[in-house]
Amino acid sequence: MRTMRAEGRSQVAEQVAEPSDAGASRRRRARPRDDRRAAWLFLIPVLAGFAIFYGYPAVRGFWYSLTDYNLLSPPAYVGADNYAKLAQDPQFWHALLVTVYYVVINIVSQMLFALLLAALMHRLTRSVALRAMLLLPWLVPNVTVALLWIWLLDADLGFVNHLLKALDLGTVGFFASPDWAMPTIGMVNTWAYTGYTALLLYAGMLQIPPHLYESAAIDGAGEVRMFRSITLPMLRPVLALVLVVSLIGSFQIFDTVAVAAAGRGAGSAIRVIYYFIYQQAFQYFHMGYASAAALVLALVLGVLTVVQMLLLRASRSDLA
Amino acid sequence: MNTTKRAGAALLSLALAGALAACGSGGASQDEASGGNVEIDYWLWDDNQQASYQACADAFHAANPAITVKITQTAWAQYWQNLTTQLAAGQAPDVWTDHGSYYPQFVASGQILDIQPYVTRDKVDLAQYQEGLADLWVKDGKRYGLPKDWDTVALVYNSTMLKEQGVKPDEMADLTWNPTDGGTLQQVIAKLTVDENGHDGLDPDFDKNHVKVYGFLPEWADGSQGQNGWGDLAVANGWTYLDKNPWGTRYRYDDPKLAQTIDWYKQLIDKGYAPKFDKQSTLGRDAVLNAGKGAMTFAGSWTINTYLGPDAEQKFALAPMPVGPAGVRKTAINGLSDAIFAGTPHKEEAWKWVKFLGSADCQDIVAGNAVVFPAIRTASEKAAAAHEAKGRDVHVYVDATKTPDGTFLLPITDHGNEVSQIVQDAIQSVVLGQIGAAEGLKKANDQVNALFT
Known part of the structure; x- marks a missing residue:
């Protein structure tokens, strides 16, 4: 999960770093054909890796999704049965719904905090040490993050509840209560990823010509006004990109839930779609069914990616 | 052993779930060439027991120099x-430690x-084992393992608190329920x-909204068996899990006797x-x-070292299960076996x-290390003695196995994992008050039961 998220984000980093390349490559379009041949040569290693590690498993996954397969007996072809069953499986739909709930909590809070942090970094301080510190939570492995917060937020023995109790506010079962568990997991991951997102947005803010701020200052605009009228509109393309990529990463939440659910967590209230697939595949050994669910998820993510592409194209003219 | 407990021990590596197949070839033995020597690959999950079985493997190798046993330990999760x-992948170990809820699918x-x-x-003398354990591994006249150990459940309580409250x-030895x-x-x-x-x-x-020490800690992540409490009490109340065990196909979670227990x-x-x-x-x-915020709970014999070992932060002691409405104490008994690929x-x-x-040769070695109770009755006694020698009074676990009708076997059926999830979810929503016990169950x-049609 983590690698996929990280990959998605490094694409963002590239985009953020060189947004002006888009125009340049358009001008280069009419080059002789030999360049393309050379390009394909260079692409071969990547394509081979893609074919072996993504293409082939994906094709096999599609085949398995049409079979009844428990890993031990040979797969038996069942046609679209798995998909039909999936459509009627309340657990599957519940898992999707829970995932969407998580994504909303996680993305909204993460984007707001990240935007605020980025703006502060941009306008207030440019200390490298501070920027590095923001990244710290992101460097901690997700499982460690989850364990750390499970201890801190424990309903009975956790430090946070000790504080709440000392203030006579009553304790909260952050991970134990079905009502609180998902918001808690969402906020824990927000804590872990806000720094990174903020850094991406900050990089985007650096692209905004400083003279805009100078003229605004001369015109007597305050910081809030400048944020609203300069930063936000100028940042829009980067913001859109970061938003959609984080969204896809967020959809793939697994590790925090797996750790929280492996303890005696809030049961079905946090069983997200990746966890559903994992259980079907590796706990119940319904490989075929799990493959079908994974493919449906891939489809959902595919739709989100198309949205991402559309947003990207729309944003291009914005920066030019 | 109890599944949920084991899972907790291995939280850390869950995130690796996706990447499991490729790494590490536990490989079938591929060493015929080396002078007739055979290597047997043996898998187990409990790191507490690895030393005992390594000792067994060494003794085995000494008696059979042509066979070497290679032990691989992997966390339960x-x-x-x-x-x-x-x-x-066709790379299975030759022999592995087997568990009742997983072996039906194999x-x-x-x-x-x-x-x-x-x-x-x-x-092989099957009568030497603790009653019922050998039969767990038989289906349609075929036998899929020999019993290696067993566990039962008892009450564990904080003896300091007991004294402070004048009990x-x-x-504790004569509680009723x-x-x-x-009851008492x-x-x-x-x-x-x-x-x-x-x-x-x-x-x-008494102010129930500001409790400092809870008298009792229930276990709600206890799958479909309630081995750590609700299952034992419900059986003492006259409940049976299913039509027959092992290999039943109709569960009875809708029985009012279970609902009463949960209520x-x-x-x-x-x-x-x-x-x-x-x-x-x-x-x-x-x-x-251990934090001193609870006084009592049900605990399986696999947790002896947790509560009576040197790392316990409070003083704990054990008491037998309470006597149920039918006049009998009931505890689940569960055992593991070894399976051959x-x-x-x-x-x-x-x-x-x-x-x-x-055999007694190996199980006596295991007994001497005082970690689990081996399946052979004489070896169980030795394990209890080894515990006593360390100053741990664990006789209640062994007593349960000697009481007529004092133990019951946990269900062994197909679809064990799915049943576990469904029932645990249901019981949790009952406890949360989202649905009534009778209706939810x-x-x-x-x-x-739809899983079995």
């Missing part, structure tokens, strides 16, 4: 995934060798519950004697007991090793 993927797919012919040929240890008023068990639980002003649960001034638990929570489900620590009952090229050598694991039972 990955054990079954690794085993299954290795089986799928039997169904023909992965485990039927050892009945070997047992008959070598005249005598003798009283029924689902209506909870509930009286003790109430007495051990203390609020922040020092009032106990029987005091009219009894719920009233403990309502009265403030037990923590609310949604405000309960997720770190496990042992953490809460049907596709192993070294069947004879693997059998020799399994036979040794199931009826719904779960329908779902469970």
Whole structure:
């Protein structure tokens, strides 16, 4: 999960770093054909890796999704049965719904905090040490993050509840209560990823010509006004990109839930779609069914990616 | 052993779930070339027991110099995934430690060798094992393992708190329980519950919203068996899990006797004697007991070292299960076995090793290390003696196995994992008050039984 998220984000980093390349490559379009041949040569290693590690498993996954397969007996072809069953499986739909709930909590809070942090970094301080510190939570492995917060937020023995109790506010079962568990997991991951997102947005803010701020200052605009009228509109393309990529990463939440659910967590209230697939595949050994669910998820993510592409194209003219 | 407990031990590596197949070839033995020497691959999950079985392997090698046993330990959370993927890849270990809730699917797919012919040929004495354990591993006249150890359940309590609240240890040995008023068990639980002003649960001034020490800690992540409490009490109340065991196909979670038991638990929570489900620590009952915030719970014999070992932060002692409405104490008994991979090229050598694991020679070694109770009765006694020698009074676990009708076997059926999830979810929503016990369990039972149609 983590690698996929990280990959998605490094694409963002590239985009953020060189947004002006888009125009340049358009001008280069009419080059002789030999360049393309050379390009394909260079692409071969990547394509081979893609074919072996993504293409082939994906094709096999599609085949398995049409079979009844428990890993031990040979797969038996069942046609679209798995998909039909999936459509009627309340657990599957519940898992999707829970995932969407998580994504909303996680993305909204993460984007707001990240935007605020980025703006502060941009306008207030440019200390490298501070920027590095923001990244710290992101460097901690997700499982460690989850364990750390499970201890801190424990309903009975956790430090946070000790504080709440000392203030006579009553304790909260952050991970134990079905009502609180998902918001808690969402906020824990927000804590872990806000720094990174903020850094991406900050990089985007650096692209905004400083003279805009100078003229605004001369015109007597305050910081809030400048944020609203300069930063936000100028940042829009980067913001859109970061938003959609984080969204896809967020959809793939697994590790925090797996750790929280492996303890005696809030049961079905946090069983997200990746966890559903994992259980079907590796706990119940319904490989075929799990493959079908994974493919449906891939489809959902595919739709989100198309949205991402559309947003990207729309944003291009914005920066030019 | 108990599944949920094991899972907790191995939280860390869950995130690796996706990447399991490729790494590490536990490989079938590929060493015929090296002078007739055979290497047997043996898998287990409990790191506490690895030393004992290494000692067995050394003794075995000394007696059979041509066979070497290579032990691989994998944490519970990955054990079954690794085993299954290795089986799928044709790289399974020759012999592995087997568990009742996982082995049906291996039997169904023909992965485990039927050892009945070997047992008959070598005249293995099946009567030496604790009653019932050997039969767990038989299906349709075929035998898929020899018993290696067992576990039962008892009450564990904080003896300091007991003394402070004026309850005598003798009283603990004769507790009674029924689902209506909870018997003397509930009286003790109430007495051990203390609020922040020092009032106990029987005091009219008791403040259930500011409890300092809970008299009882229930386990709600207990799958479909309730081995750590609700299952044992419900059986004492006259409930049976299913039509027949092993290999039943109709579960009986809709039986009112089970609903009564769950309702009894719920009233403990309502009265403030037990923590609310949604405000309960997720770190496990042992953490809460060790922090001095709980006084008593049900604990399986696999946790002896947790509560009576050197790392326990409070003084704990054990008491037998309470006597139920039918006049009998009931505890679940569960055991493990060793399975031979049907596709192993070294069947004879693997059998020799399994036979040794199931013999007094190996089980006495295991007993001496005082970690688990071996399946052979004489070895169980030795394990109990080894515990006593370390100053741990564990006789209640062994006593249960000697009481006529004092133990019951946990269900062994197909679809064990799915049943586990469905029933656990249902019980949790009952405890949360989202649905009534009778209604919630009826719904779960329908779902469970639908798996078998």
